[in-house]
Amino acid sequence: MKKTLLTAAVLGGGLAFGLLPATVSGHHSYAMYDGSIYKVFTGVVVRIVPNAAHFEIHFVPLNNERNALVRDDEGEQLVWVVQMESAAEAFRHGITRESFPQGAVMSMGVHPRRDGKPAGDRGDSGLFQCPKGKAPDAGKHCDSVEGATAFGEGVLPPEGAVRPRP
Amino acid sequence: MSGLREGLGALLLLSTTFAVSVASAQLKPLHVAGLRGAPFPAVNPPPDLGSFGQGPAWDSKPPPGVAPLDRDLFTSKDFYDDRDRWLDPRYWRCNSPRQVTDMRSGGAGQGTSDPRIGASPPASARWGDCSKDWARENIVSPYPFASAAEHYAALKADAARRGGPTRHTYETMPKWDGVYGEYLPDGRRIWNYGRATQVPTFLSILTPEYQERMVRQLYHEGINAAHQWSASYCWPEGFMRQWATGPKPQRIVVTPEVVVFLGSGSGNIVRTAHVGRELPLGQEIPQWYGDTIAFWDGDALIMHTANVQSWTQHTTWEFSYEFETVEILTPVHDAAGKLLGLDWETIIYDTEALAQPVRILWHRNYQQSWSEAGRLGWAECTRALYPIDGFATQVAPGETIEFTVPDMLDRPWAKIWEENFEQDMSRPKHEVDLGFN
Numbered sequence: 001m002k003k004t005l006l007t008a009a010v011l012g013g014g015l016a017f018g019l020l021p022a023t024v025s026g027h028h029s030y031a032m033y034d035g036s037i038y039k040v041f042t043g044v045v046v047r048i049v050p051n052a053a054h055f056e057i058h059f060v061p062l063n064n065e066r067n068a069l070v071r072d073d074e075g076e077q078l079v080w081v082v083q084m085e086s087a088a089e090a091f092r093h094g095i096t097r098e099s100f101p102q103g104a105v106m107s108m109g110v111h112p113r114r115d116g117k118p119a120g121d122r123g124d125s126g127l128f129q130c131p132k133g134k135a136p137d138a139g140k141h142c143d144s145v146e147g148a149t150a151f152g153e154g155v156l157p158p159e160g161a162v163r164p165r166p
Numbered sequence: 167m168s169g170l171r172e173g174l175g176a177l178l179l180l181s182t183t184f185a186v187s188v189a190s191a192q193l194k195p196l197h198v199a200g201l202r203g204a205p206f207p208a209v210n211p212p213p214d215l216g217s218f219g220q221g222p223a224w225d226s227k228p229p230p231g232v233a234p235l236d237r238d239l240f241t242s243k244d245f246y247d248d249r250d251r252w253l254d255p256r257y258w259r260c261n262s263p264r265q266v267t268d269m270r271s272g273g274a275g276q277g278t279s280d281p282r283i284g285a286s287p288p289a290s291a292r293w294g295d296c297s298k299d300w301a302r303e304n305i306v307s308p309y310p311f312a313s314a315a316e317h318y319a320a321l322k323a324d325a326a327r328r329g330g331p332t333r334h335t336y337e338t339m340p341k342w343d344g345v346y347g348e349y350l351p352d353g354r355r356i357w358n359y360g361r362a363t364q365v366p367t368f369l370s371i372l373t374p375e376y377q378e379r380m381v382r383q384l385y386h387e388g389i390n391a392a393h394q395w396s397a398s399y400c401w402p403e404g405f406m407r408q409w410a411t412g413p414k415p416q417r418i419v420v421t422p423e424v425v426v427f428l429g430s431g432s433g434n435i436v437r438t439a440h441v442g443r444e445l446p447l448g449q450e451i452p453q454w455y456g457d458t459i460a461f462w463d464g465d466a467l468i469m470h471t472a473n474v475q476s477w478t479q480h481t482t483w484e485f486s487y488e489f490e491t492v493e494i495l496t497p498v499h500d501a502a503g504k505l506l507g508l509d510w511e512t513i514i515y516d517t518e519a520l521a522q523p524v525r526i527l528w529h530r531n532y533q534q535s536w537s538e539a540g541r542l543g544w545a546e547c548t549r550a551l552y553p554i555d556g557f558a559t560q561v562a563p564g565e566t567i568e569f570t571v572p573d574m575l576d577r578p579w580a581k582i583w584e585e586n587f588e589q590d591m592s593r594p595k596h597e598v599d600l601g602f603n
Contacts (some may be wrong), residue, residue, distance in 0.1 A: 045599040049573055050451040058573075060600060069602045077598065079573075091449045098450050103601045 027053045033121045034067040038109040038157040040125075042066060042141045045104040047078055048097050054083045055090040057100065057108075066135040080118040082110050093152035095127070107141035108156040126154030169197050192349060192529045195465070201321055201356040202511060204308040210527055212352040212362035215262040217282060218293045225284035225292060231295050234255065235510035239266075240291040240537075244591045245385045253366040256455045260296035263360030263368060264379075267481040268387035288389045296299055300362040302370055307513050307523035307551055314515040315445075315492035318470035321492070322461060325468075331461035331537035334422050340465045340497060342420050342508065342532075345539040349529035356528045358409040360482045376519040379484045379580070386572040386583045387481060388557070394579035394581060395480045397432035398558040401574070402454050404477030406485055408435065409512070409526055417542060420599040425460065425467060439469045446473065452487060478579060486518035498529070506530035556586025 009032070043059035060077045061070040070078045084090055109125030127147045128142040142148045143156050157163075188196025194302045197203035218229045228234045238257045242248050245559060251257040258266065265282065269291055272278030325331045334340070348355075357363055365384065369377045381474035396403050396412075403412040412534055413435040415427035427437040440447060440458035447457040456474035460467055471491045478484045494511045512526045533539075551558045561567055570585075572578030584593065 036339065044599060044602060046600070049264060049575055050449075062602065067602070077600070087451055089450065091451070096450050097452070 011050040030121060032113055032115075033123075034114045035111050035121075035123065036127065036162055037111065038123065038162060038163070039112050039120070039159060040107070040109045040141065040156055040159045041080065042105065042107040042130075042136055043068065043080065045100050045102055046077075048095070048100050050087045050090075050097070053086060054127060055085060055087050055095065057082050057084060057106075059106065062105070062135065065138045066140070078118060080110070080120070082108070082120055082122055084122045085161060093127070095151050099151070100129070105135050105142060107136070107143060107156060109159075124154055124157075126156050127151045128156065169212075176187040180507060191506060192351075192498050192531070193509060193527060195494065195527070197325060199544065200309060201317075201324055202309075202468075203496070206304055206527070208301065211351065211356050212304070213298075213352075213354055214298075215260075215265065215364065216295045217265065218260065219474070221280065222285060225286070225290040227255075228259070228274065228293050229296055232260070232293075234259075239385060239388065240288040245381055246378075246594070249378075252377065253367060255296055255299075255364045255366050258365040258384075259291055259293040260364060261291075261294040261388075262363060262385060263365055263481045265294050265361075266365065266384045267360075267393065269388050270391045276597050281349045283388075294364075298362075299364040300357055300368055302367050305357055305363070305367075305524050307525045309513060309523070309525075311513075311523070312515075312517075314472065314492050314513070317492045317513060317515075318459075318468070319492070320466050321463070321601045322465055325461065325463040328463075332464055333442075333538045334462055339420055339422055340467075342418050342425075342497065342505070344535045345417050345533045346415065346507065346530040347533050348414065350532045356526050357410060358406070358482065358526055359411070359480075360598045368482065371521055371524055373519060373521055376483055376486075382580070382583065383478070383481065383484075386587060390558045390587050392583060392587060393480065393558060394553070394577075394582055395558070396478070397547070398551045399553070400549040401578070402475070402477065403433040403435075404479060404485075405455055405471075405474045405489070406477070406479045407433075409528065410479055410482070412479070415530070417536070417539075430542070430543060433547060434544060439467065445470070452476070456489075456491075465497055469493040469495070473560055478577070483519060484577075485514075485516050489514070489516040491515070505532045520599055528571040552584050556582050581587070 019045065041059070041061050043061040044058060046058040049056035049058065058079050058081050060079055062068065063070055072078045080159040084095070086145045106127065106129045108122060108127045110120035111123045126143070127150070130136065130142040131147040134145055136142055136145050141156055173540070195203040196398070197205065218224070219227065235251060235254065237248065237255045239245065240259065248257065255357060269283040270281045282292045284292060295414045306308055309317060311320065320370055322331060355361060360368065369380060369464070372380060389422055408414055411432070413429045413431040413433045415435060415437065416429040419426040419428070421440055425439040425441065427435065429435040429576055435455060437455045437458060439458045441460050441462065443459045445457060445459055447459070450473065452475040454475045456471040458469050458471040461468040469492070471493070474489045476485060476487045476489065492513045498506045500506055508530045510528050514520065515523045550560055552561050552569060553559070554567060572581065
């Protein structure tokens with residue numbers, strides 16, 4: 001049973017955000033991202049960066065077995081940076097510093113940078129957080145874990161080429 | 167000619183008398199026992215800690231009667247190994263934090279032909295005055311509260327006992343609108359500038375982790391001249407820089423609903439005290455100047471600030487996400503009722519960084535009204551300096567440099583020191599613990 005925070009967040013924060021625009025204008029071009037594919041990650045949150053225009057999540061991916069962090073050639077944690085919606089919209093989805101503490105395990109799809117660097121844009125991907133202290137089974141993501149929480153709408157996209165919405 | 171001299175003399179006497187009377191009225195806010203306005207045990211603002219001896223003859227020479235340590239900050243190769251010496255003033259050659267950071271300059275924005283680092287740096291660094299210090303008891307909070315929320319609630323309850331909080335209208339609210347400056351009696355500045363206090367006294371107010379952070383900062387400023395000052399890189403200045411040389415609340419606008427503090431300098435400051443509101447004010451996303459609620463107790467404004475972005479202030483202590491303040495602004499008037507300025511008492515609570523709460527009492531002197539003043543200047547920082555080999559370096563347009571993108575919310579200043587100056591040091595490894603190997 002997955003919980004969805006969207007409704008609660010809207011009810012709780014609706015008044016405060018009543019005057020905010022429903023959609024947010026990007027303040028930069030998205031040409032750097034490969035919008036034709038999704039990479040789907042399960043990783044561990046390093047931090048939330050609440051920039052006003054675009055929220056960011058910094059995370060370190062877990063390996064396919066979901067029992068260790070992915071590291072670079074020098075053994076350092078490989079940090080991915082994913083751009084999301086505005087801080088206000090993220091809050092509406094229940095994404096805050098408190099709800100995404102360091103060490104939380106989460107899953108989402110990412111349109112990666114075209115040059116292969118560890119950064120990307122969330123696109124329309126769903127965002128799921130595993131229950132505290134739990135990680136998915138090998139090869140799976142948080143949306144498969146009992147008690148996982150969905151933040152906002154959407155599902156995890158399939159890995160690879162973007163498929164038309166049904 | 168003699169008449170002119172006499173006239174100037176009389177004018178000087180008059181201005182001196184006026185200055186004395188003004189000074190005596192300020193920095194003495196209403197004392198409510200256990201809550202606010204507690205008098206300082208010593209003179210405030212404190213006098214600067216001086217250099218002991220001037221000129222090259224004093225290179226590395228300690229004051230008479232002071233036995234130097236066999237290894238101090240200026241001879242150490244690894245300050246991490248010197249933890250047991252950090253709290254000995256001789257480790258710092260009795261220099262204040264500001265003296266350490268200015269070892270190679272004449273102060274912020276000033277060069278000098280005779281830097282105190284001496285002719286054979288860093289070992290030739292000169293000594294400060296070991297007999298001077300603005301003591302710890304003048305810095306720590308004199309109030310019994312463990313948290314800002316508790317202190318604020320007690321102040322509110324005190325106001326309630328006298329029929330408060332006061333609900334001001336446009337007609338009754340204090341007329342503080344205008345332009346304010348920094349009050350510097352005899353040129354002295356508040357303790358947070360780091361000019362009056364021995365480094366170990368400063369360190370004694372910090373928790374061990376934050377002691378290490380401050381020592382690290384002073385080492386790299388004093389020994390390597392690798393100052394990572396926020397304004398150098400157009401990084402945000404952070405909340406605490408109001409009480410140093412960062413952007414200050416130069417202008418005030420008062421309405422019954424909000425009191426707004428504005429300023430611009432090395433960065434911009436906008437603080438809004440929401441009168442009659444409660445925390446939280448909005449998203450639980452740290453704000454650079456926090457979220458501030460307030461109430462009026464007569465003509466005093468009492469503020470509580472929380473949700474502040476953790477950050478640094480150069481040459482002194484870093485603050486954490488636990489940082490909160492209580493601020494009490496009390497107007498000071500002359501005998502004729504003219505507003506002289508605001509006594510501004512700030513009690514800082516930060517259970518992660520501070521060993522116990524601390525207090526700053528400063529005064530903002532009223533200068534002129536909005537209509538008398540020039541426009542409110544508003545600067546947006548455009549970057550001229552970049553870290554090159556660990557040094558903030560001016561780079562000309564068209565020059566190509568190698569640049570590593572900082573992780574802005576992971577203490578980027580510390581990363582620069584780590585990568586450029588600490589390869590051979592015994593720095594404790596602080597990899598983020600994410601719960602997985």
